[in-house]
Amino acid sequence: MIYLDSAATSLQKPAAVRYAVLDAMAELSSPGRGGYETAMNAAETVLDCRLALADLFCMREPERVVFTSSATHALNIAIGSLAGPGDRVVISGYEHNAVWRPLHALRADIRVAASPLFDQDAAVEAFRRLLPGAKAAVCCHVSNVFGYILPVERIAALCREQGVPLIVDASQSAGCVGLDFDRLGCAFAAMPGHKGLLGPQGTGVLLCRDENVQPLLFGGTGSESESPDMPPYLPDRLEPGTHNVPGIAGLLAGVRWVAGRTPHELLHHERGLMELFSRLLEASPRIRQFRARDSGTQAGVLSVSIGGVDCEEAAARLGAEGVAVRAGLHCAPLAHRTAGTLETGTVRFSFSPFNTADEIRSAAAKVLALAG
């Protein structure tokens, strides 16, 4: 199979990730629950992962690296910490349902800073218009549908000027587009462990600027146990219950692999594959590609529509021929509405560090045959 659905989850991972998970299941118990060897070794692994993530995302305080079960979990914590019913929250036109639905459930006053695809200046202007009076803002770093790299540095600067806390959804960027958390000055950055960071499913991360956070879950932390309240400090405040130690151990192996190659190098590889794939698909006038004129604003993701072929039908036929892709709305109707593809959806091809040029040529040939 040619796996081109890494924007959903990384399937091919470094072997070290598998070994780390297996070793953890055999040898590590639970951090913060005892002083014996397997518990303390588990605590050391968890701390190592916090330190590795803090290093990768340029954070001085690894205590503010919080482990969650997913990016969705992390985003729910971040949103719940900053917004409540009736609060105006400005979001980009490319947000995932992991942002839109929690805000809707909170009955927040959601304002969509819609702007044309791949137009970074327009994105900044859209935020500039809507930020006054906002309680918070949310912006994805990279669109999960189109690979569009949003200008989060400029949007973060705007938010700082106007005193609006910003949540960055780094779900599609973490591990493949650099993010300097401390310099960005955002309130939170949320990300999954299982995409660009190459860890196991069931892992997520929330980077927090300070300890002014509202827990989403309440329970035992192995600290301050006589208090009915959650501890006021991080990471304990946001990490009740038993840690996913095998997952965190695997994530640590993934983060180390990514750090060893650097996100910059990985982006270069994935973008190169995307550009090759795009060039090959240009042979068919029936394929509409959603491409940036400037490749610098697009990561290793390419959405297309194929004239006369329903996107789900296209994905099913490609799947039957051994090419794994995702079709439909990709849990991001806002992004499709902004790009004008809400009615049709798209077929999304997303590339990983493990894809090769030969795979891309083979997949492109199948797509061209499908387009007719």
Next chain:
Amino acid sequence: MYYLLTYRSLTYAQRSARILERAGVTGTVSRLPKAASPKGCAYCVVVAARHLDRAMDILRRAGFSPMRVITRRDDGTLEVPDDLS
């Protein structure tokens, strides 16, 4: 005799122990005795008496001064600062 350097969380205690380790001082992360843990369940860094002054200096410079310093005598009894007893 040992000293127990208390921190507000396991993570801080671990980081303090690593700072000491890098400076050549042995500090072991351990559960804090219940009698010295008024809020219940906490961790500390255990250092030998002969290393205390150096450890405190290293930790102060690194911005990781402990919340409390508790004495554990050789017979196992604790000398807890008044505000914790």
